[in-house]
Structures are given as structure tokens and as C-alpha cells.
Amino acid sequence: MKSRITCHIKTISGLAILVAFGFIINACAPTISQFNETAYQQAVELKVRSMSLIDRADEPYSGHEEAAQQLKQDMLTAFEYAKGRPKNDISARQWEIMVDPDRNLMGGFLARWEEQQTLSPAFIGEYSGVVADAFDTIIGLESGKIKPGEVE
Structure with a gap:
């Protein structure tokens, strides 16, 4: 039982890291147009x-x-x-x-x-x-x- 809980915690932590990484990448996207x-x-x-x-x-x-x-x-x-x-x-x-x-x-x-x-x-x-x-x-x-x- 303890290993199942640990496995779920690791999965949730991994998802949280992926979501946070997604937000960081999105924040790096340009908010102004390129040179024209x-x-x-x-x-x-x-x-x-x-x-x-x-x-x-x-x-x-x-x-x-x-x-x-x-x-x-x-x-x-x-x-x-x-x-x-x-x-x-x-x-x-x-x-x-x-x-x-x-x-x-x-x-x-x-x-x-x-x-x-x-x-x-x-x-x-x-x-x-x-x-x-x-x-x-x-x-x-x-x-x-x-x-x-x-x-x-």
C-alpha cells in the first residue's frame, strides 16, 4: 500500500513539474510582434x-x-x-x-x-x-x- 501511495505522489509531482514547465515555456513566448x-x-x-x-x-x-x-x-x-x-x-x-x-x-x-x-x-x-x-x-x-x- 505504501509503495502505491509513493507511486501516486511521484506521478502527481511529475505532472506538476510538467505543468509548471509548460507555464514557464509559455511565459517565454514573445508578447510583441516580430520586426517588420x-x-x-x-x-x-x-x-x-x-x-x-x-x-x-x-x-x-x-x-x-x-x-x-x-x-x-x-x-x-x-x-x-x-x-x-x-x-x-x-x-x-x-x-x-x-x-x-x-x-x-x-x-x-x-x-x-x-x-x-x-x-x-x-x-x-x-x-x-x-x-x-x-x-x-x-x-x-x-x-x-x-x-x-x-x-x-
């Missing part, structure tokens, strides 16, 4: 175009409306691309804030420029730094992700 070249290129290109457009905001918006509308569309495309990737909630949220016309990043900048038609050099200078930093955050997050085939 397309997402990285989109972010870099959109930063360059955004900074160029910001520099022109002391001129009437109407003269740059086509470029501004195309930039908005391309940023929304990047946002949708980010949302569609698995385990990419952090990047998608950053893009959501970037494009929102009611926030203080590129979407808000373009909305204000359209509304006021021209912006002061001081305002442009301040906004330029904030938007550049936000793009750098998106770019840095993507470039810091694990590349396919790379081990942590």
Missing part, C-alpha cells in the same frame, strides 16, 4: 515627409493641401497596417495617437494648420520636436523588435 521591414520603412518615410511638411507650415495650408491630405492617408494606412499585425497593440496605439486630429501629434498639427492656414515659426519649432520624438518612438519600437530567425 515594411512597418519600419513606412515609419521612416512618413517621418521624413511629416518633418518636411511641418517646415512649410508658415505658408498657407491651401498651397500644401494635396501633400497634407496624402500624408494623412498614408499615416492612416500605416495605422491600419499596424493594427492588422498580431501582437502589435503597442505600435498600433502609437499610430492611433499620431494620426488623431484631436491629439497633439501629426494629426493635430495638420488639423490646426488647416484651420488657421498659417502657423507661427515658434509654434512650428515646438511641434517639430514633439512630432519627431513621437516618430522616433515608433521607429525605435519597430527596430528593437526581434528579427525573424533571431533568438532573444
